Amino acid sequence: MYKKNNNYQNNFIYQIINNDLKNKKYSFICTRFPPEPNGYLHIGHIKSICLNFTIAKNFNGKCNLRIDDTNPIKENLEYIESIKKDLIWLGFKWSNNIKYSSDYFDQLYKYAIELINKGLAYVDELTIEEIRNYRGTLLIPGKNSPYRNRSIQENLKLFKKMKLGKFPEGSASLRAKIDMKSKTIILRDPVLYRIKFIKHHQTGNKWCIYPMYDFAHCIADAIEGITHSLCTLEFQDNRLLYNWIINNININHHPKQYEFSRLNIEYSILSKRKMSLLVNNKIVNGWNDPRMLTISGLRRRGYTASSLKEFCYRIGVTKQNNIIERALLESCIRDELNKSAHRIMAVLKPLKIIIINFPIKEKKIKIIAPNHPNNNMMGSREIFFTKEIYINKLDFIEKDIKNSKKFTLKQEIRLRYAFVIKAHKILKDNKGKIICIYCTYDANTLGKKLNKNRNVKGVIHWLSVSYSIPAIFRIYNNLFIKKNIDNININYINTFINKKSLLIYNGFIENNILKKKENKFFQFEREGYFCLDKKDSNKKNLFFNQITSLKKNF
Template sequence: MSAEANQSGNFIKTIIQDDLEQGRHDHIVTRFPPEPNGYLHIGHAKSIFVNFGMAEAFGGDCTLRFDDTNPEKESQEYIDSIKRDVEWLGYEWKGPVRFASDYFDRLYEYAEELIRNGHAYVCSLDPETAASYRGTLKEAGKNSPYRDRSVEENLDLFRRMRAGEFAEGEHALRAKIDMASPNMNLRDPILYRIRFLHHHQTGDKWCIYPMYDFTHPLSDAEEGVTHSLCTLEFEDHRPLYDWVLENVTPPCRPRQIEFARLNVNYTITSKRKLMRLVNEGYVDAWNDPRMPTLSGMRRRGFTPASIRQFCDMVGINKTGGTVDLGMLEHAIRDDLNKHAPRAMCVLHPVKLVLTNYPEGQRESLTVPVHPQDESMGTREVTWTRELYIDQNDFAEVPPRKWKRLSPGNAVRLRGGYVITCTDFVQDDEGNVTEIHAEYDPATLGVNPEGYKPKGVIHWVSAETAVDLELRLYDRLFGVENPGADKERDYIEDLNPENLVTLYGCKGEENLAEPRRDIAYQFEREGYFFFDPEVSDGDRIVLNRTVTLRDSWAKVSGQ
């Protein structure tokens, strides 16, 4: 059963179920309405999960609509990236991709309807003065001197605004609600402003643009949305959402319902702050694997199923709070542990010479692709006289309870033979540069009586090894709540070890053409995913998706 179909007990599902049972709706329509002014991040994943998941749970539809009312910050790049991310997460929107700009003509008609009914007026206060008239949370605002213009004058001025006769900031269309309202959003909010900007969808047709709080409820209505599901920061905007729909004649009356947004520690999701990281070169791009963007997570090797599972684990509620990043990492590990193929890779290679193995001889050893899933089949690895093992798997003087290779001790090489260390070579600085050992030809797949190798280590053939560049990604920020200290720049909270690059790593021959659909598990090292963005020719780059250690599962008792 999918996570979407298993969303039991959340309050939104209860509301929708009641609406259906009471006959208020016979078909559920939701929507995902991102602004195309940046890439989607992990916080958006929950909104996608909720809107598409609720529609799926009730056999309804979910549309994808771009709220493109601010062309100054929007671009086709962001539109394309958002579509890719939604599709990658495994969701399919109903009908064509929609834009709020599709409804600009209709929105203009609604605006004139408000004017004719005495619910909107053209205000000629400059922006600074208008802001001062708005009041504060403790003090009521005061009416604009232009609030009582006649309907005829307002219509004339508004039409001339549309015709481009006035400069930016010279006039604005405002709702006539209540300047003394305790809800600041109801103090005669701006509905339209003059902006001489080229729009990525409508070109130069418009020089006035509707504001988000006016556009959103009417776009929902035009699309037949039954439940407008959004995060808690829009709760104070709901009275304005309802006011707009009550004072025009829309085709339907959607219901806005708010849920807690997804906040994750060690993470920021402010588009402005993320954009700064990109523009100032702290990361390479929006899809940098260190970024909390969905495109960055995809490039790092996160799976759609794991992100959906994470959203399901977080749950849908009204209570805000911060989720432990370890929960997301646990969801990734849980999914990859079940589905990731295994491969051997030596991150810090040192040569191992089997002195009693014939020179020039090769053997093909068969090992499982996944030790717990026989359906994934087997793979072949090559055994030769000269191999590579990891420097960390050898100790000249082994510590207590050492279970890897040391002089005079035996270990099994994963999927191969038992070997015993006989000697090693050091350089002038005391670094081990070569290890000598003997293999026991009677130990392939078995432990003869009396043999008790202390451990199993991974290896690759020196003859067939593939050179790899591995990028070890860690948390982008080194503090739990980046930017919480207002006395310092949040850039100072970046983790200086968020990326360590290892060159000259040695992988088994099956990594010469790595899979591009899922990460590999490298024994004891973590999960690694091929990065086509930077790999080129013989340069093969894999990004570490996540380590194998799962501290969150231990803490949470999973």
């Protein structure tokens, strides 16, 4: 049995499994992760992945990867490859070979025949719209289809006709015969098979009828010997159909379904259908856009597999739906990178400083700066103070503000790891925009504490003009302006797009960055944590994506 450890909270599902093993209901635990290949996996899937794979590991069981490929219209091989890539990147390994729901199409067809022979399924010739109208509502019971009472022989004949492609698409379906007056709508004769004339990425043109998810999923679980079929709360009512199908076919293993709360993160969408809309309408730049909470988008933005898993472990598994603060996700990567990321200086909004008293005989003054302020083992680097440097233009203001730490004409400032400088003259263009500032530096302030009477309150980062290289910086903000966006009607999503979700700056960075090719992550001092975007970067242009800010909100 599983004993609670520091890597994962004990939750109600673990308690169920512990009791099942204690009562000898099962001797071996088997879970599964069954994604549909109709889009890229997102952070909500990581919660399910962590749960299913960690249970299998902690209980010495196994976890299958099963591609739920029952709807070939929305599926393709690109999505399947992305699923495999994401799981491998997260560090999870599935048992044996990848399984597909399509592996069981022959068996599923035979189980459908079995239900027809038992008088529990029939071929319906109502249209999809008519089926929807006949189903009723939560307050109004459904009514029987006029085709519901066909004989078993007629249904067998018609279902075979469906399989042979003798019906036009959408003109017939196989439905379970349960109860059109059931209080649970999903039990009002749900569709088990529909006709789709499309080539399947695994089975080719062998089939033109495809099982519905609810029919295929539970039977695939049973065939694979899944002991605990874990899904999110929106499938709670589906459990009734899950059990009805399993209890009414001749199959030895009867798995149990358990539901847990799905992951909702503020200002974010976690629905592949809605994400697909964003991609297809070019609101984002593909499934791996760093603003998307897809695994590939988070990976490109700079999130590590360990930080994403840590996030899922921290939020735990419950039956209570809630919206998780974005700050918790950011806290996980910030905590990790604060310990491991090399420090370096970058100026996103450059303003030139000219040091008027820089020694004529000197071309540069060498300064040794640590790669990490709290870890000497990470070494140091050389930076150079020169006559011309860059600072962030936001660090300088023309007017003095009482108790401000800003750099002004009257307020000196210290340069990070370097000297105190003082502004003397501002040079502007015809439009009043500051072009550069003429300053002096105090050569006696390098590495020294200042006299208490000297009013130097702030420290800013900087770069030598001669020892920096140009770079393009992407700052990412929330994609939406509304906190709870996942419940918004898909037709109104565009209304809530944050127009400032992506900000691009052309600035400069230490040329030391070229010597740190082995490093993936950096803390740009006073700017945030960044990673190099390898997809867009080349010899001429370096692109850096902001992973998260320095500010810890959680």
